[in-house]
Amino acid sequence: MLLRRFRLPSLLTFLLGLMIAAPSHAQNIHPWNSLSPEQQYLLTPLQSQWDTLPQARQEHMLQRTQDWMKLPPDKQQEIRERIDRWQKMTPEQREQARQNQHLYDTLPAEKQQELHEAFKRFQQLPPDQREALRRRWLEQSPEEKRQWLDHLGPRSTLPAGRAFGMPPRGKH
Numbered sequence: 001m002l003l004r005r006f007r008l009p010s011l012l013t014f015l016l017g018l019m020i021a022a023p024s025h026a027q028n029i030h031p032w033n034s035l036s037p038e039q040q041y042l043l044t045p046l047q048s049q050w051d052t053l054p055q056a057r058q059e060h061m062l063q064r065t066q067d068w069m070k071l072p073p074d075k076q077q078e079i080r081e082r083i084d085r086w087q088k089m090t091p092e093q094r095e096q097a098r099q100n101q102h103l104y105d106t107l108p109a110e111k112q113q114e115l116h117e118a119f120k121r122f123q124q125l126p127p128d129q130r131e132a133l134r135r136r137w138l139e140q141s142p143e144e145k146r147q148w149l150d151h152l153g154p155r156s157t158l159p160a161g162r163a164f165g166m167p168p169r170g171k172h
Contacts, residue, residue, distance in 0.1 A: 029055040030062065039065050099142070107149060115149065 032050045035043065042065045043050065050058070068076065089097065104112065122130060137145065 030058045035062075038069065042068055103142075103146060103149065111149065 030050075032040065032047060035050075039062065040047070043061060046053070046061065053061075071079075086094070086097075104115065107115065122133065125133070137148070140148065
């Protein structure tokens with residue numbers, strides 16, 4: 001699924017890695033001024049390093065812009081909102097989100113699906129029950145959280161993103 005390729009932590013880590021690790025001796029295959037206005041807009045965070053990026057990195061990022069432009073506007077907006085939330089997170093919240101993403105990635109596909117279903121059930125709970133579950137989740141050790149995830153069932157619920165170190169949606 002195209003959206004899965006745009007997982008926020010991975011995308012941001014990749015972009016930051018490009019900015020930090022860009023060697024200054026790279027060939028200028030795709031100069032900044034040769035990019036289309038759309039490409040320049042999408043690649044603005046890399047503008048100062050663009051002309052020093054290796055050709056393979058430039059081409060990879062240009063392919064990403066093409067993938068982005070093919071996304072429907074609602075998916076683009078969803079990704080922008082995720083990036084915005086990520087940028088507003090504290091370093092501790094980001095680290096918690098990375099740990100949770102790693103935890104999720106280590107789950108088998110069927111457990112990931114159960115997790116999605118449990119989260120949907122969580123969202124349907126009354127606010128006081130959601131808050132109690134979120135508090136319980138936050139108090140757990142990483143091992144206890146892993147056990148909770150390992151034992152999800154058809155009636156299980158899972159705390160909202162805030163419990164995973166993410167700020168609430170729509171609140172910046």
